[in-house]
Amino acid sequence: MRRLSGQTLIELLITVSVVTTGLFAAAALVFSNLQLSDRDADEVVAVNLAREGIELAKELRDSNWLAGDPFDQGLANGSDYTATPRWTGGAAEATFSFDFTASTMDDDNTVISQIADAASPGFYANGLVGNTTIWRRLMTFHPICDTAGGESVLDDGEDCAGGPKIGIRIESHLQWQRKGQVFDRVMYDDVYDWR
Helix, strand or coil: CCCCCCCCHHHHHHHHHHHHHHHHHHHHHHHHHHHHHHHHHHHHHHHHHHHHHHHHHHHHHHHHHHHCCCCCCCCCECCECEEEEEEECCCCCCEEEEECCCCCCCCHHHEEEEECCCCCCCCEEECCCEEEEEEEEEEEEEEEEEECCEEEECCCCCCCCCCCEEEEEEEEEEEEEECCEEEEEEEEEEEECCC
């Protein structure tokens, strides 16, 4: 009769190390996917909040046109072009304006809250009474001037000296913090006075 040999200790150690390596790789992949899922969800919210800021500025420009007011009324405070959209009123009759007290992302006015109203749950905005979120938003309205060399976009504090203001570059800056890391997203759009 022939004697069958069993598994040696070396074969067993190799098998255990291969299986362990595979399990660790699978666990690392799962945790990496969970982190990326959180980040993707944050990116979607950030883009939508930045886009909302731009749309609010466009709405104010359009309302100014309809009222016969200057197109940039409410989109600057002298030479201060940084602002946050502020909501007033209840959820159903909410109105907004731009508050020019914030100048940096660290100002308290930039914090976005989530409304604690059952009529409109999940509504995010600056200046609401509600649950504070991880989001901060700061708008900057850069003047677009008609100069001898064409159009020029000015920085905060500069004014269209010598040329008419023909538009505004809307900068919507979002910032949030997740697990000790700070993320920034900025969206731009140019609007003009077509009247």
